[in-house]
Amino acid sequence: xxDAIVKAAALLGAGLAMGxxxxxxxxxxxxxxxxxxxxxxxxxxxxSLLTRTMLIGQAVSESTGxxxxxxxxxxxxxxxx
Amino acid sequence: xxxxxLSVAAQNIDWAPFMRMTQYLGAGLAMGxxxxxxGVGExxxxxxxxxxxxxxxxxxxxxxxxxxxxxxxxxxSGIFALVMAFVLIFLxxxxxxEAMGAFLGAGLAMGxxxxxxGVGAGVAGARAAAGIGRNPxxxxxxxxxxxxxxxxASSPAVxxxxxxxxxxxxxxxxxxxxxxxxxxxxxxxxGLCIGxxxxxxxxxxxxxAGGACEGTARRPEANNQLMxxxxxxxxVSQSTCIYAFVIAFILIFFI
Numbered sequence: 001x002x003d004a005i006v007k008a009a010a011l012l013g014a015g016l017a018m019g020x021x022x023x024x025x026x027x028x029x030x031x032x033x034x035x036x037x038x039x040x041x042x043x044x045x046x047x048s049l050l051t052r053t054m055l056i057g058q059a060v061s062e063s064t065g066x067x068x069x070x071x072x073x074x075x076x077x078x079x080x081x
Numbered sequence: 082x083x084x085x086x087l088s089v090a091a092q093n094i095d096w097a098p099f100m101r102m103t104q105y106l107g108a109g110l111a112m113g114x115x116x117x118x119x120g121v122g123e124x125x126x127x128x129x130x131x132x133x134x135x136x137x138x139x140x141x142x143x144x145x146x147x148x149x150x151x152x153x154x155x156x157x158s159g160i161f162a163l164v165m166a167f168v169l170i171f172l173x174x175x176x177x178x179e180a181m182g183a184f185l186g187a188g189l190a191m192g193x194x195x196x197x198x199g200v201g202a203g204v205a206g207a208r209a210a211a212g213i214g215r216n217p218x219x220x221x222x223x224x225x226x227x228x229x230x231x232x233x234a235s236s237p238a239v240x241x242x243x244x245x246x247x248x249x250x251x252x253x254x255x256x257x258x259x260x261x262x263x264x265x266x267x268x269x270x271x272g273l274c275i276g277x278x279x280x281x282x283x284x285x286x287x288x289x290a291g292g293a294c295e296g297t298a299r300r301p302e303a304n305n306q307l308m309x310x311x312x313x314x315x316x317v318s319q320s321t322c323i324y325a326f327v328i329a330f331i332l333i334f335f336i
Binding site for chain 1: 087272283315332336
């Protein structure tokens with residue numbers, strides 16, 4: 001059982017981690033999707049290759065968002081309860 | 082609730098003036114931050130439209146109409162923020178420590194949450210204007226693609242609005258009526274989480290929609306493929322916003 005102020009700080013940290021951690025992946029994945037659309041409009045016959053590459057790139061860019069999620073859940077359920 | 086000094090101190094304070102303070106502060110944050118995105122996005126949209134008209138003056142009527150439609154959609158996140166600011170100003174809640182956190186959280190959620198969606202919808206409109214300027218015959222396809230993309234870009238603002246409304250009206254459901262300092266900070270943290278978390282996905286989905294609009298203008302016959310790529314890519318870029326939404330819900334309902 002932690003002090004109230006420690007629990008409050010852990011919960012605030014969880015919100016900060018997930019909130020700001022979600023900015024980067026969101027912007028980055030959007031750029032990937034935008035460029036994939038441009039690519040499909042130039043060469044529609046390569047649409048499946050472009051979509052696959054886009055999804056791989058987005059998955060890598062997603063990883064930091066998942067780190068944020070893990071840290072936020074850790075802070076909430078280990079130190080915030 | 083634990084019996085340490087912070088929790089004990091929280092019981093012995095008259096929270097009424099502090100609570101009014103956070104209501105007005107939250108309203109200011111909601112409207113002040115919430116106006117950034119819509120303003121920048123609509124200005125960017127108008128700039129791209131003017132640029133397109135200077136290249137293709139004969140399409141001026143179409144371009145102006147598409148600009149106004151696009152700006153109206155980009156405005157929605159700003160209107161969400163305005164509504165939230167009104168709600169926070171005129172609410173008459175039970176004074177307590179937890180309500181303070183909830184109102185600050187509601188203001189942060191809606192204010193920050195409107196930034197990305199406003200800019201993103203503006204980017205989509207701007208790229209649509211550029212595309213129509215190059216190829217005015219495709220305006221029907223491009224407008225539909227723009228509206229779909231702007232809807233996708235606005236969804237993070239809707240998530241933020243949901244959390245802000247839950248936080249602002251929680252007292253109607255007997256939540257946030259006590260003086261637990263942990264619950265107060267948790268409510269504020271939930272608002273900050275979904276607010277900041279909505280910035281990136283809103284902007285990213287707007288960029289994806291912009292690419293799809295320009296692509297449709299370049300090659301209207303690839304319309305269906307472009308729509309599929311835009312929706313898949315935009316949905317993946319929304320995923321982090323959904324994580325933030327889940328964490329905000331946990332912070333509100335499981336603490």
